[in-house]
Amino acid sequence: MLTIDQVSRRFATGTVALEDVSLELAAGDFLALLGPSGCGKSTLLRLIAGLDQPDLGAMRWDAGEPPEPGAIGYVFQDATLLPWATTEENIYLPLRLRGLSRAAAQPAIADAITRVGLEGFESARPRQLSGGMRMRVSIARALATRPRLLLMDEPFAALDEFTRHKLQADLLALWRDVGATVVFVTHSIYEAAFLARRIVLMTPRPGRVHHEIASPLTPTENTRLDPAYATLVASITRAMEDTLR
């Protein structure tokens, strides 16, 4: 789908956010970008979304793949909903920006609401929802345009453990249903091991790809209790400790 070819990004402040990063993204991937704060994972995500441009290197898309607006969905760490808008209006926003009338968008809105399990909360405003439900609205908003690529920047980092587990399981089910490609930024080894098919370990200052681990797991509800999961967590941890040396 996308070839990231020796990409570097240096900010005006002199910080080198990314240096010489190369990565292949295939359709259907669930890829986790794992690393500590400041390793440039969010910068890489913004480059993929086209919200920022590399100083060196190239982002090469295969024919027919994004970057047409609407082909990429983006979920931020905060739900970042419009506080004055209802659940439906928030999910309608990307469709509206793509020029759809409310009536034409309604089936897609209803579908997104069903997918994230928000039936009955169509007219609620963000402040009436819990943190987990707000994140569901945010995910539904990203799904509304039926994107081929879903970019997620630590979306569950601010949630409690119980809500996080539930949303992680739901995200996996969604990924299988929708068939979108997912790039998921996280600083949690456990989250990366549970969700991703490919785990890309990054190191900070300057941000580089250190190592890639392929997950041997077929994630299910019970993955967390699977010994293979514990083994995967251990091998990521070992690789992580390597980066600190």
Added chain:
Amino acid sequence: MTERLAPLVFGIIGLAGWEGIVRALDVPPYILPGPVAVLAAFTADPGGLLLALLSTLSVTFTALAVAAVLGVTMAVAMAMSRWAQAAIQPWAVVLQVTPLPAIAPLVIIWVGDPFVSLVVCATIVGFFPLFANTATGLMSPPAELTDLFHLYGASRWTEIRLLRLPAALPYFLSGLRISGGLALVGAVVAELVAGSGGFASGLAYRILEASFRLEMPRMFAALLLLALAGIAINFGLAALGRVIQRRWGEG
């Protein structure tokens, strides 16, 4: 409940004390009239004073409306383009720091029409809080939300219309409340300046007139009306703000 009554009780005690002192010391009314004399001055000519109040209020609210339209338009222009921001910002500050009494005579000479020149003066005073607050509100949405609009290819104007203007509404409303009080002050100051030039029908002119004639009770009555109008504008705009905010789903 007792806390709500406290200002009222305090006011009544104050008024009674004031009346008592004026009577006990036999202060002449052209130095300091008691509240009873002030009330008598008001009831002697309520029509004249209320008509003057109406004149001042019509200047105030016209100026407030003009300031709101100008303030929002210029704040949006600044949000639309960096060039407009660089061009407008310093002049808005100049407008804010120039004392109205210093420019009011010039405005009155240039404009000519008394009502319009008073409105211009009051607008100059009321403009800045509306403009500055709206401009701040337009910049308030988090970067992630503006990123989202970029992601879906929204134009700058769409971003302002669907994101920045709604986000600026609470800022605009608090600006409106501040500007309401300031527009009244501006109207009164301009009336004082205009009054010494011979034309005016507002409350400030009634105050000037009463002071020339040493009619202190009437002067106090006019002052009291002005204070009440100021309080009413402040509370009225605050209440309006709350209603709009609630309709808007925040608050």
